């Protein structure tokens with residue numbers, strides 16, 4: 548099999564790249580290791596930045612998003628039983644975010660790709676990227692029990708943190724920056740109307756909690772838990788009780804409960820692989836970088852990468868110049884490091900590290916007070932949350 552751009556992975560990065568290339572008239576093949584149901588059902592991110600929404604609309608994938616997505620003009624910070632709302636449009640000159648789940652973004656892009664785009668092969672895991680540093684890179688993959696080869700002009704690894712593409716980069720050509728955190732997020736999906744119309748980020752002496760939502764009738768809630776926690780250790784009622792404690796305010800606010808339909812633990816990690824290119828192999832999305840989810844940046848970073856890459860591939864096709872492709876890694880990394888910084892700051896601001904001292908607790912509260920009382924500090928948060936510009 549032969550194509551112009553071989554894409555490994557049908558997460559948001561791979562699917563959107565295939566769509567952008569298709570609309571620009573560049574052929575691609577997407578190889579996805581899992582089946583369609585798995586990809587469409589995997590609960591992950593839920594916050595889309597303004598720039599991401601604009602890109603999805605321009606790519607023809609905004610119809611359901613516009614109908615079912617929830618525009619959010621702010622978030623609430625909750626600490627010391629107090630509430631402080633951060634008003635995004637007022638602080639950023641009109642920017643907002645949208646609540647529209649990653650599962651739905653993937654469903655929309657898969658439907659478009661199958662109806663109009665190039666081949667999208669499910670249950671076709673890539674085994675290795677070969678000859679990445681030559682003009683004829685190849686992807687070895689398996690489908691239906693047999694091995695095959697996809698020959699390409701370019702290969703893009705959109706295969707997430709655990710994929711195979713990154714392994715094709717020789718260790719001596721890359722530098723990795725990494726930090727793990729001594730806690731994770733226990734996340735639940737519940738058939739309960741959201742108890743607040745915007746996301747609530749709570750800092751509590753017992754740990755962080757986040758109130759989010761998927762729709763007007765489905766809540767998504769998270770609790771900070773120790774690293775290595777098994778979701779099964781927590782009974783549903785225990786989760787609700789703990790959420791209630793951490794969201795407690797002094798004004799009688801209550802948390803709506805409902806049947807828990809899904810429960811899982813997400814570990815927290817910061818990770819950057821530099822550069823995001825080796826020869827004709829490009830890395831995009833989680834294959835190149837990971838952020839802790841506190842800043843809601845993972846999916847949005849993946850979108851920024853593939854927008855930058857699609858532009859560069861179109862530029863190369865139209866002008867014969869590889870300038871933008873050569874700049875791909877540096878262009879993306881500027882935005883990636885800003886998102887890494889913001890995600891790290893938000894995580895440190897709101898989570899309680901094991902063994903945190905009373906001094907550190909007071910510093911956290913002082914940082915929150917500063918955001919609540921200083922427009923410059925609040926604007927910095929609002930600008931970062933609603934999104935850094937694409938390169």
Ligand SMILES: Cc1cc2nc3c(=O)[nH]c(=O)nc-3n(C[C@H](O)[C@H](O)[C@H](O)COP(=O)(O)OP(=O)(O)OC[C@H]3O[C@@H](n4cnc5c(N)ncnc54)[C@H](O)[C@@H]3O)c2cc1C
Pocket residue numbers: 555556557558559560561578579580581586590591592593594649671672673674705706707708709710711812813831832833834840842843844845846847849
């Ligand atoms: C459990 C979890 C919870 C998260 N929660 C949030 C959140 O609440 N908020 C937030 O902003 N972000 C969250 N994220 C991050 C966000 O979901 C990711 O940043 C986003 O999915 C990145 O998209 P991607 O396309 O780069 O990678 P992925 O979505 O990981 O997609 C990679 C795809 O490649 C496929 N693949 C892997 N290996 C191969 C192979 N060898 N061959 C073929 N296909 C392969 C995978 O099956 C997958 O479909 C979460 C991530 C995880 C893992």
